[in-house]
Amino acid sequence: MTAERLPRTATASRRPLRLAASLALPVVVIVAWWFASAGSTSPFFPPLQTILATFGENWLSSRVVTDVLPSLGRMLAGFAIAVVVGVVLGALLGRLPIVSYALNPVLQFGRALPATALVPVSIVLLGIGDLPKILLIAFVTVFPVMLNTIDGVRNVDAVLEDATRSYRLTRAQRALLVQLPAAAPQILAGMRIALSVAFVMMVVTELFAAVNGIGYVTLQAQQSFQVALMWSGILLLGILGVLVNGLFVLVERRLLRWYAQDRED
Amino acid sequence: MLTVQQLQKSYTSGGRSREVLRDVTFTVEEGEFVTVVGPSGAGKTTLLRCLAGLLPRSGGSVTLTGTGKVVDSPPPEIACVFQDYSRSLMPWFKVSRNVAIPLANTIRDRGERRRAVERALADVGLAGFESSYPWQLSGGMQQRVAIARAIAYRPQFLIMDEPFASVDAQTRADLEDLILRVRQDSGLTVVLVTHDIDEAVYLGDRVVVLSKPPTVVLDVIDVDLPRPRNQVETKGMPRFAELRTDVAKLITQATAGAPAV
Numbered sequence: 001m002t003a004e005r006l007p008r009t010a011t012a013s014r015r016p017l018r019l020a021a022s023l024a025l026p027v028v029v030i031v032a033w034w035f036a037s038a039g040s041t042s043p044f045f046p047p048l049q050t051i052l053a054t055f056g057e058n059w060l061s062s063r064v065v066t067d068v069l070p071s072l073g074r075m076l077a078g079f080a081i082a083v084v085v086g087v088v089l090g091a092l093l094g095r096l097p098i099v100s101y102a103l104n105p106v107l108q109f110g111r112a113l114p115a116t117a118l119v120p121v122s123i124v125l126l127g128i129g130d131l132p133k134i135l136l137i138a139f140v141t142v143f144p145v146m147l148n149t150i151d152g153v154r155n156v157d158a159v160l161e162d163a164t165r166s167y168r169l170t171r172a173q174r175a176l177l178v179q180l181p182a183a184a185p186q187i188l189a190g191m192r193i194a195l196s197v198a199f200v201m202m203v204v205t206e207l208f209a210a211v212n213g214i215g216y217v218t219l220q221a222q223q224s225f226q227v228a229l230m231w232s233g234i235l236l237l238g239i240l241g242v243l244v245n246g247l248f249v250l251v252e253r254r255l256l257r258w259y260a261q262d263r264e265d
Numbered sequence: 266m267l268t269v270q271q272l273q274k275s276y277t278s279g280g281r282s283r284e285v286l287r288d289v290t291f292t293v294e295e296g297e298f299v300t301v302v303g304p305s306g307a308g309k310t311t312l313l314r315c316l317a318g319l320l321p322r323s324g325g326s327v328t329l330t331g332t333g334k335v336v337d338s339p340p341p342e343i344a345c346v347f348q349d350y351s352r353s354l355m356p357w358f359k360v361s362r363n364v365a366i367p368l369a370n371t372i373r374d375r376g377e378r379r380r381a382v383e384r385a386l387a388d389v390g391l392a393g394f395e396s397s398y399p400w401q402l403s404g405g406m407q408q409r410v411a412i413a414r415a416i417a418y419r420p421q422f423l424i425m426d427e428p429f430a431s432v433d434a435q436t437r438a439d440l441e442d443l444i445l446r447v448r449q450d451s452g453l454t455v456v457l458v459t460h461d462i463d464e465a466v467y468l469g470d471r472v473v474v475l476s477k478p479p480t481v482v483l484d485v486i487d488v489d490l491p492r493p494r495n496q497v498e499t500k501g502m503p504r505f506a507e508l509r510t511d512v513a514k515l516i517t518q519a520t521a522g523a524p525a526v
Contacts, residue, residue, distance in 0.1 A: 157352045162314070163347060163354075166339045167367035168367070168370065169367065173370075177355070177358075182357075258400060
């Protein structure tokens, strides 16, 4: 097991270089933006300094509680529902081919519906407030999770299937201990797609019939000509998007350690 | 005792039927080590999957004679070791969990289960590797985990499908001797399929020689070599050479001419 630690230290020594390479362009862009916009009198492109000041006044103070947390809370709630429903349904459908044939046309239709087209419908059917937004996020994000789960549990290695049958594992044991872990790489890939879709839906649902949230504030700022606030909202969305995705990648890497190592052989 | 009678298996695909096993008949006595050898494509894996109850037969029967039980689904008396260790273990679980999972339904007591796992791992020389992951181990060690999983299950029959085909020669010899030792200690009845004639003769009490498909049993050869066997001494015996020549002749004939229809 010492042998397998070696390459890891080798990559560790190259890590600062990689980090520097990935940070170079963002730094250049920010510096360029800073100097190009400094002293700008255009009402549409305020100086970066002003945007950052607005950012601090709004997004780093009271709006964290009144807007940022509600936004993220709705997104995560919708995403969590989608993951639970998607994995459970996907595992069932993947293992019951006849049911999945029966449901496939409906699933494909649901997946193909443009998510934004559902916003007005959800307001009509479910009203305004948090619940319709959460349910809409869940509905849209459930598809990538479920379809990937179906695919994953179907493709469990034939030898491993033989082994688990030969050792007489129960249906439940096979599902929980074998099929779902074996499908984990595909499930997590589906969850990653779902997460970015959830992020988009978080903003979209706040553009209609909303009373708070990052998307709501950003849209209100645009409509009331608070351009710096609008830009700062967009900036915040970008930063949050990167952070959320980065966190997910960390979790994914931790969960799929066996998968990465297995492929190296 | 395991009785295989007129076992027949055909696969149907695209409306056409392909006969893999035509008539396979042999018995395995209690405590015996039977090796099954045949040319490549002789349906060895198909035969094993039928024996283990993993594949439905097209005809004939597989019976556990002690209880009269017909093997239609995997019975608790049989444990399997597969050729491809990396595909038969669960890489997301530690070694101890891999061995323990089949025991969840047979040994209720947690402490007892843990001891059974430790004992099995010690028996295959893997004491201290309980909390490693399979992918941290070499191929030979992974196959030892699969063997530990099988013996911890406390079966009467151990069915092995070319278990040493994917490891290097030295590891292979080590694993062959390991399985001989394990079998001697536990009194297991073993059926081992291989394409390697030396291995079949070295390990077996009897060698079942298969034809090419549609497969029949060409002959069952008694291996009258003394036990315990030894990689150097046993394989150096004139009798060993005679036996392997006998088997090789049969297999060469089988591949040269089609079996009588």
